[in-house]
Amino acid sequence: MKKLFFALSLLLTVFASSCIPHKDTLYIQNKGNQVDSLQTIVEQQKAYRVQINDILNIRVKALDQENVQIFNPIGNGDLNASSVEKSYFDGFTIDLHGNIRIPTLGKMNVLGYTTEEIEQRIEEKLLEEQFKETANIFVTVKLTGLKYVTTGEIGNTGTNVLYQERVNILEAIANSGDIPVTGDKKDVLIIRQYPQGQKIHHIDLTDVNVMQSPYYYIQPNDMIYVKPLKQKAWGTGTNVLQNIGAVATVLSLISTTIILLQRI
Incomplete structure (x- = not known):
C-alpha cells in the first residue's frame, strides 16, 4: 500500500509539473519591465531596402500612355493563374x-x-534616355506582396503572401493559423535575410514590449520558427484535466499489475 501511495504521489508531481502554465499561453502581457521605445520606433519606421530574389512591380505612366506601354504588363496571361504567379511572371526579380x-x-x-529611391532612379533614367519633361512621366515601384515562411509549432506551415506595406509578427502568425498551446510563445525565432547573410532574432510574444521590438514588423523573406514546448515532447497533457486522465490510466494499469502479481 505504501508503494502504491508513493507511486501515486510521484505521478501526481510529475504530471502537475508537466502542465503548461496559463501565463505562457497569453500574448502581450504587461510584465512591468517597460523600456524606452524611442530607438526601436525609429528602427520600425525605417524603409525596407530590397534584397536579392525580391520581386518588384513597376508601372510607368505618362500623358500618352501608348508611349510607355512597353514598360507595363499587357495582362493577357493565364487567366487561371494566382496573384502570386502573376506577380512572378509580370514582376522584375x-x-x-x-x-x-x-x-x-x-x-x-x-x-x-x-x-x-528606385522610382526616382528609373524616372531620371527615362528622362535622360527616352522622354522629355513635358511627357509627365510618373513611375511607381512596389514589392509584389510581403512573402514570409512559417515553420515549427504553428497552425499552418509554409509560404504566405500578404498584400500590405507593413505586417507585424502577430498578424503574420494569425494569418498562419496561430500558435497552439504546445508552441513556445516566449522565444519565437525570426530568421531574416541581410546583404551579409542570414541572422536569427529572438522575440517574446508574451511580453507587451514586443511591440517596441525592431523585429515586431516582419520583412519580405522572413522565416518565423516556433519551437515546441517540452510538454509536447514528454507526451503529457496540456492542462490539469488531461493529466488527471493520464494519471488515472497509469494508476489503473499499476493496480491491475499489482493484483495480478499477488495472485501468482
Whole structure:
C-alpha cells in the first residue's frame, strides 16, 4: 500500500509539473519591465531596402500612355493563374548581382535601395534616355506582396503572401493559423535575410514590449520558427484535466499489475 501511495504521489508531481502554465499561453502581457521605445520606433519606421530574389512591380505612366506601354504588363496571361504567379511572371526579380532588367533601359542595380529611391532612379533614367519633361512621366515601384515562411509549432506551415506595406509578427502568425498551446510563445525565432547573410532574432510574444521590438514588423523573406514546448515532447497533457486522465490510466494499469502479481 505504501508503494502504491508513493507511486501515486510521484505521478501526481510529475504530471502537475508537466502542465503548461496559463501565463505562457497569453500574448502581450504587461510584465512591468517597460523600456524606452524611442530607438526601436525609429528602427520600425525605417524603409525596407530590397534584397536579392525580391520581386518588384513597376508601372510607368505618362500623358500618352501608348508611349510607355512597353514598360507595363499587357495582362493577357493565364487567366487561371494566382496573384502570386502573376506577380512572378509580370514582376522584375532582383538577380544574384542585385540587378533588374527593364525594357529599353537594360540592367539597373537596385540592391539595397528603397522602393522610393528606385522610382526616382528609373524616372531620371527615362528622362535622360527616352522622354522629355513635358511627357509627365510618373513611375511607381512596389514589392509584389510581403512573402514570409512559417515553420515549427504553428497552425499552418509554409509560404504566405500578404498584400500590405507593413505586417507585424502577430498578424503574420494569425494569418498562419496561430500558435497552439504546445508552441513556445516566449522565444519565437525570426530568421531574416541581410546583404551579409542570414541572422536569427529572438522575440517574446508574451511580453507587451514586443511591440517596441525592431523585429515586431516582419520583412519580405522572413522565416518565423516556433519551437515546441517540452510538454509536447514528454507526451503529457496540456492542462490539469488531461493529466488527471493520464494519471488515472497509469494508476489503473499499476493496480491491475499489482493484483495480478499477488495472485501468482
